[in-house]
Amino acid sequence: MTNFTPDETYLESVGEEPHVSFPNALTPSSSAHIVDPATIPLRTSSTKAVANGDAASSPPSAEIWKHRSLGHGSEDRRPLYRSAADERSWLSSGRHSVQGRTSQTPPSVAGTVLPSQSLPNDPHQSLGAELINGHSASWSTEKENILRGPYDYLESVPGKDIRSQLIAAFNAWLRVPAPALAIITKVVGMLHTASLLIDDVEDNSVLRRGVPVAHSIFGTAQTINSANYMYFCALQELFKLDNAEVIRIYTEELVNLHRGQGMDLFWRDTLTCPSEDDYLEMVGNKTGGLFRLAIKLMCAASPSQASDKDAPDYIPLVNTIGLLFQILDDYRNLSSTVYTANKGLCEDLTEGKFSFPVIHAMRADPSSLVLINILRQKTDDEDVKRYAVAYMERVGSFAYTRRVLRGLTKKALTLVEEVDNGRGNGDGVKNILEALRVEKERSSVPAASTAAGAVA
Structure with missing residues (x-):
């Protein structure tokens, strides 16, 4: 068992050879003296206590330190000393076990008593291993419905449906395979409904299709997020076509759509009357963009269009x-x-x-x-x-x-x-043109x- 003395200089002055052993985590260069709790003089009565700081500067005799050091105390106190020394030895060794796992105590805290902490059996799992590893299995239908709420609300109210009619009419020429046509029709519908959500927010609209606008029910922030979310859901649908050209078309026409909308908003907010030509250009980008998107996607998915050089x-x-x-x-x-x-x-x-x-x-x-x-x-x-x-x-x-x-x-x-x-x-x-007369x-x-x- 290692013995510690509080002051080497003092022991030398009384003729005793200083003998200090340091734990693994400490070196002789440490400036602080480590005091063995077992060597602290015991208080026997209130009358023998040091009062008002008297004799505070008087060092105890070597005899006192000798008898108070570990192994020289009274028989009834030795178990207490041994317990303290054992604890100190356990800590100073720098290695201990927590729930069956051995860990290395950092050198800076060796010999220091730390409060005990109950650690989880698997800290990795407690931090959300699925999320850390990139899995999204926890995404539920309930959460999906929350995000889609404003979109589904507007989608449930029938509109003019001119875009799906246009797709069906042009397919008489393009002959797009049914699975691809279903995806294109779905994507165009998603983009149209999502863009209406944004339009109603930007225009401060009150009604859409005869019912209150979505943001008056779900709030502006949630409605905007829902619309943007559906833009990317529509893009995900296009990946099912396994055709890089459709991604280029999608990006190009959504850029045009936002260009047109941006100019329309600028004229309104700055009270700037555009020329007729500028207005027609804006419409070509904003409204025509979604029509073009539909037909361009159909052309990209049409076998006859790809094989006919004179299409x-x-x-x-x-x-x-x-x-x-x-x-x-x-x-x-x-x-x-x-x-x-x-x-x-x-x-x-x-x-x-x-x-x-x-x-x-x-x-x-x-x-x-x-x-x-x-x-x-x-x-x-x-x-x-x-x-x-x-x-x-x-x-x-x-x-x-x-x-x-x-x-x-x-x-x-x-x-x-x-x-x-x-x-x-x-x-x-x-027939569509006739309806638009x-x-x-x-x-x-x-x-x-x-x-x-x-x-x-």
Whole structure:
């Protein structure tokens, strides 16, 4: 057993040979003296205690240290000393066992009594081994439903479904295999619904398809996250096609979609009226992008399109349909009773949006500040919005929009004949164009008729 003395210098002064053994974790260069708990003088009574610091500087005699050192204490105290010494020896050895596992005590804490801690049987597992190793088996259906909540809410309300109709119509030409066609249809639908969630947030919309917008129920942050999540879920679906080209197409058209949306928001937020050409470019990116995405994916998955070097180019037709669809949507927003029931009266005016009829009205009379100030207000006042519609009617904006729509329909029908090239497979697209004819919308301009007399 190792004996420790508190002060080598003092022992030398009384004629005793200092004999100090150091534990493995300590070296003779240590500046601190380690005192054996067994060598501390015992307090026998309160009368023999040192009081008020008296004799604090008087060192104990060698005889006292001799009798207080380990092995020289009284018989009744030796077990206590031995217990303390054994504990010290156990700690100073630097090795001990915890629940059957031997660990090395760091040198800096050897000889120091640490509070005992109960360690888990498997710390690795307690930290989440599955997550650390990259597994995601814990992702549950319940969690998936939470993320998809805003998306599923809007998806449950039927829309116009023009995109799936367009895919089915173009497939009369492209003959995409059924499994690939199902994936493409699903992806386009996912992107469309997800983009509507974002649109409604960015436009501060109140209604969508006749029901409250998703972010008014689930909150803005959760709705945005759900929409973004579905963008990537759609991308995952495309990997099932095992075709690198579809990933390039997907990325390209989503870039175009965000470019178009970005310019639309910029004009609105800065109250900048774009030129008609800039507006048509924006629509080609924003609305046409999703139409193009659908048809480009179909072309990439079509065996006939890949094998035919003289295959027709469907993109001009798709772009024309995209322009037709968006300008008609602008027209309906300010004139259709059905649109009013689904999204509210003249929602584009409340948003402050420079739609196609609004741009024409601004250009028709640049000296008038009426419409620009109504847009600035982003008003909910229905009387003010009806006045704005009546103003646009008076300057010929709705008549001009109808002429443009008829021209786009005529151009689209011509392109249908070109790509069909006598195959007789263009009826599906023609039916869609027939449904988009502006003549079917002309009888419903209630907002203008209400306030027409006010500006006549």
